[in-house]
Amino acid sequence: MENLIETIDLTKRYSKAVALDSVSIHVRQGEIYGLIGKNGAGKSTLFKTMMGLAPKSFGEVKLFGDSSNSGLNTAHQRMGFMMGAHFFPYLSARENLEYFRKLKGIPDKNEVERVLKLVEMDKVKKKFKSFSMGMKQRVSIANALMGYPDIVVLDEPINGLDPQGIADFRHLVQKLNKENMTTFVVSSHILGELGMMATRFGFIHNGQLIEEIDREVIRNKTKEQVIVKVSDVEKAAYLLEENFESIEYTINGDKELVILKMTDRTADIASLFVTNGLSLFKLDTQEISIEDYYLNLIAEGGVKNV
Numbered sequence: 001m002e003n004l005i006e007t008i009d010l011t012k013r014y015s016k017a018v019a020l021d022s023v024s025i026h027v028r029q030g031e032i033y034g035l036i037g038k039n040g041a042g043k044s045t046l047f048k049t050m051m052g053l054a055p056k057s058f059g060e061v062k063l064f065g066d067s068s069n070s071g072l073n074t075a076h077q078r079m080g081f082m083m084g085a086h087f088f089p090y091l092s093a094r095e096n097l098e099y100f101r102k103l104k105g106i107p108d109k110n111e112v113e114r115v116l117k118l119v120e121m122d123k124v125k126k127k128f129k130s131f132s133m134g135m136k137q138r139v140s141i142a143n144a145l146m147g148y149p150d151i152v153v154l155d156e157p158i159n160g161l162d163p164q165g166i167a168d169f170r171h172l173v174q175k176l177n178k179e180n181m182t183t184f185v186v187s188s189h190i191l192g193e194l195g196m197m198a199t200r201f202g203f204i205h206n207g208q209l210i211e212e213i214d215r216e217v218i219r220n221k222t223k224e225q226v227i228v229k230v231s232d233v234e235k236a237a238y239l240l241e242e243n244f245e246s247i248e249y250t251i252n253g254d255k256e257l258v259i260l261k262m263t264d265r266t267a268d269i270a271s272l273f274v275t276n277g278l279s280l281f282k283l284d285t286q287e288i289s290i291e292d293y294y295l296n297l298i299a300e301g302g303v304k305n306v
């Protein structure tokens with residue numbers, strides 16, 4: 001699949017502080033890419049550098065396969081970007097977006113109405129200054145969606161949204177991704193909802209990209225444990241060691257075994273125990289959450305894996 005966004009060893013220093021340290025990300029066409037990192041990890045800096053709003057110190061940004069200045073300028077016009085909600089306080093959502101429609105040179109006069117409907121703000125008449133945080137976020141998301149961009153980059157879009165707003169946002173992103181093939185890059189400091197939405201993740205920590213990984217791969221990695229309850233744990237442990245090379249397991253109490261990295265061998269494990277006269281009370285696979293996976297990765301300091 002083609003990389004629509006690629007950074008190569010992208011580095012950004014603010015005087016002596018290193019905000020981005022040799023970051024190489026790869027966002028492929030049609031993905032919903034979740035950029036996850038704690039406050040101060042470097043998410044906004046990565047976006048600003050990518051969008052040409054902050055100069056890089058070192059490295060390369062490639063958009064739609066082009067890293068030349070003119071290529072990047074053209075690419076930025078095919079991208080929608082949201083960072084914070086900066087609008088005129090004394091104008092309505094419609095008036096604000098109308099201003100940005102003209103600024104972006106989008107000719108279709110119905111475009112504002114279309115994007116306001118997408119974020120369910122088309123009925124709201126009041127001024128931006130009296131909006132809740134969630135409403136402001138919605139207008140900001142609508143702004144990024146104007147003009148049918150090929151890539152939409154959203155910096156912390158779910159901040160300030162209530163649970164219903166978050167669910168609506170997820171459905172909207174998934175719908176546009178499916179129907180229009182829009183590629184999304186969405187950042188967050190919590191995995192939470194992004195865990196349910198993204199098809200691929202980039203984990204960023206202290207300015208470094210510690211891992212880029214497909215959702216499906218994480219799913220496999222996080223389905224690591226087989227929990228077995230048997231009549232005789234000692235005998236079960238003996239059988240495991242006799243039959244599987246370098247098996248890793250722990251014994252919990254007098255009935256339970258937790259076997260690591262063997263989820264693809266559950267049938268073999270069950271048949272081994274039963275044919276050797278053990279009673280099998282339970283055999284289950286257990287998932288570690290993506291959140292746990294990410295926290296472990298950060299605790300370990302992370303491994304570069306791109």
Ligand SMILES: Nc1ncnc2c1ncn2[C@@H]1O[C@H](COP(=O)(O)OP(=O)(O)OP(=O)(O)O)[C@@H](O)[C@H]1O
Binds near residue numbers: 018037041042
């Ligand atoms: N204009 C600036 N001048 C100096 N340092 C900056 C500037 N902007 C960001 N930084 C520093 O760069 C690092 C990365 O900040 P950045 O805002 O990119 O993180 P973030 O992951 O987006 O965090 P948050 O979710 O809090 O916005 C931080 O240490 C921050 O203090």
